[in-house]
Amino acid sequence: MPASAADYVVTGDAIERPLEGAIGDAARGRAIVANRTLGLCLLCHSGPIPEERFQGNLAPPLDGAGSRWSEGQLRLRLVDPARLAPDSPMPAYYRTDGLSRVAPAFAGKPILTAAQIEDVVAYLATLREPGAAR
Amino acid sequence: MKRPARIWAILVVAGFAAAAGAQTATDGRRSGFADMSPALQAIQRDDMSNPAMLWVAEGEAQWNARAGNAGKSCADCHGAGESMRGVAVRYPAFDAKARTVVDLDGRIDRCRNEHQRASSPAPESRPRLAIAAYVAFQSRGMAIAPPTGGSLDAAAIAGEALYRQRLGQLNLSCAQCHDERAGGSLAGVAIPQAHPTGYPLYRSEWQGLGSLQRRIRNCMTGVRAEPYPFGAPELVELEVFLMRRAAGMAWETPAVRP
Numbered sequence: 001m002p003a004s005a006a007d008y009v010v011t012g013d014a015i016e017r018p019l020e021g022a023i024g025d026a027a028r029g030r031a032i033v034a035n036r037t038l039g040l041c042l043l044c045h046s047g048p049i050p051e052e053r054f055q056g057n058l059a060p061p062l063d064g065a066g067s068r069w070s071e072g073q074l075r076l077r078l079v080d081p082a083r084l085a086p087d088s089p090m091p092a093y094y095r096t097d098g099l100s101r102v103a104p105a106f107a108g109k110p111i112l113t114a115a116q117i118e119d120v121v122a123y124l125a126t127l128r129e130p131g132a133a134r
Numbered sequence: 135m136k137r138p139a140r141i142w143a144i145l146v147v148a149g150f151a152a153a154a155g156a157q158t159a160t161d162g163r164r165s166g167f168a169d170m171s172p173a174l175q176a177i178q179r180d181d182m183s184n185p186a187m188l189w190v191a192e193g194e195a196q197w198n199a200r201a202g203n204a205g206k207s208c209a210d211c212h213g214a215g216e217s218m219r220g221v222a223v224r225y226p227a228f229d230a231k232a233r234t235v236v237d238l239d240g241r242i243d244r245c246r247n248e249h250q251r252a253s254s255p256a257p258e259s260r261p262r263l264a265i266a267a268y269v270a271f272q273s274r275g276m277a278i279a280p281p282t283g284g285s286l287d288a289a290a291i292a293g294e295a296l297y298r299q300r301l302g303q304l305n306l307s308c309a310q311c312h313d314e315r316a317g318g319s320l321a322g323v324a325i326p327q328a329h330p331t332g333y334p335l336y337r338s339e340w341q342g343l344g345s346l347q348r349r350i351r352n353c354m355t356g357v358r359a360e361p362y363p364f365g366a367p368e369l370v371e372l373e374v375f376l377m378r379r380a381a382g383m384a385w386e387t388p389a390v391r392p
Contacts, residue, residue: 036321040304043321054322058315089315091304099305101359106303 007094007114013084014072018121019094019114029123032116033062039112039120044089048127059090064129074121078112093117163383166326166391178332178390186267186336186388189260189343193268196261202252208265211249215272222270223278223385226374228285235289237373239266239345240365257364263343267334270387278331278385280377293375296368302359308372329380330373332389339392346373 008015018024032039034049041047046055047062065074076083079094093111102108112120167175177183197208197215212218225238232244242265246252255262280286297308311320312328319325333346340348347369351361362368 055319056321057319058325089306089310091306099303100299101301101354102303103355103358103360106358109303111303 008075008079010076010083011072013076014070015075015079016072018118019075019079022115022118024118024120024122026119026122026126028116029119029121032112032120033123038116040091041120062124062127064127066125066127067129069124071121071125074124075117078117078120163329163380164327165329165331165383165386167332167386167389169324169326170390170392174390174392178386184336184388184390186334186343186390189264189267189334189336190271190388192260192264193266193271196265197268202246202250204249204251206250208245215268218269218272220273220276220279222273222387223276224281226286226289226370226377227281228283235285235367235370235374237347237370238270239347240370242266242269258345258348263334263345266345267343267388270334270385273385274387276385277382278377278380280374280381286374289371289374290378292368293371293373296372297375301354302357304357306357308353328376329383330376331380331383332386332391334387335389335391337391343388346376 008019009017030049033041033047034052036043036052041062042049042052042055044056044058045060045062046057049055069077077090080092081088081090082092091111094114094117096108096110167178170178177185181187194215200207200210209215222238225241226235227241228234229236229241229244236244239262243254243262247254300307300310308328311325316325316327330346330349333349334343336343337349347364350369350372351364354361
């Protein structure tokens with residue numbers, strides 16, 4: 001399951017088509033976001049997941065992400081955010097090249113699988129700002 | 135009535151200056167000590183409750199114990215442990231005989247091999263940490279004063295490059311957290327500025343003493359990188375850079391951290 005740029009097409013600042021044609025599930029996506037050793041999201045971001053008490057403040061809150069970005073835009077921001085912001089600390093969740101000294105247990109593997117990324121995209125798309133129309 | 139008030143004010147100002155000690159209060163650098171809870175700060179301040187003092191005491195016993203095929207103690211050559219005052223704040227240093235840069239632990243280990251003709255205890259083992267803690271403890275309160283020179287300057291440059299290099303599956307550099315996001319919350323835990331002012335130190339998370347190399351390796355594991363092995367030149371280079379970055383700050387060994 002090699003992850004590389006060949007697996008998807010970037011259009012503007014988005015990847016419009018789901019990775020590997022997977023269909024995301026928002027409930028599974030929420031569980032991945034909340035999981036500190038899988039999604040890792042709440043280490044840096046905060047989000048509307050009240051049962052997770054210790055959340056980060058190093059990156060923008062996830063609240064409202066679905067109002068700010070389309071699913072395609074969210075997908076590219078997860079897959080390879082360095083394409084948009086090279087200095088961002090946000091890891092590329094679906095890239096295995098261009099990395100240094102990756103620990104053997106993680107070598108050649110993306111942080112999340114294509115199916116997991118689709119789940120997270122589906123969840124983030126549900127996070128609307130109150131009153132925002134889209 | 136006015137005069138005593140003025141004297142009192144002067145004393146207060148002098149007291150603050152003394153408390154700030156070697157660490158300049160104006161340049162924004164903070165030891166991790168400053169961000170700890172008052173309870174944990176009190177434990178570090180009180181030698182009777184600081185758990186790291188157990189290692190210091192063990193180190194003192196080692197200092198005076200004859201060891202190795204040479205049957206010599208540290209004290210046989212160096213005299214009292216107090217003779218080590220000022221050493222820890224200027225390591226890593228260039229070892230002219232080995233023609234390489236060594237950190238304090240590496241220097242002690244060379245002494246052990248060459249002069250005591252004793253074998254090296256494993257990295258992070260209790261005897262190794264204890265003697266390092268005892269030697270480093272002698273410099274407590276002094277200002278960090280890294281030496282300069284060709285090899286050390288080169289090591290500092292290499293160390294800074296490593297500090298800024300993105301590593302691991304999570305692709306993060308030291309600088310991205312400890313320079314650019316220090317003070318922020320990583321899952322509810324404040325990110326420190328990463329000044330190595332008190333190693334080896336007692337960390338609650340470890341339930342024991344550990345070296346700066348152990349701490350750096352922990353961070354590397356955290357970003358899912360393959361850590362450099364203990365004693366690797368890269369870790370010593372990072373130590374050189376971090377000590378220069380902390381130059382002038384007060385030495386705390388044996389420090390306590392959460």
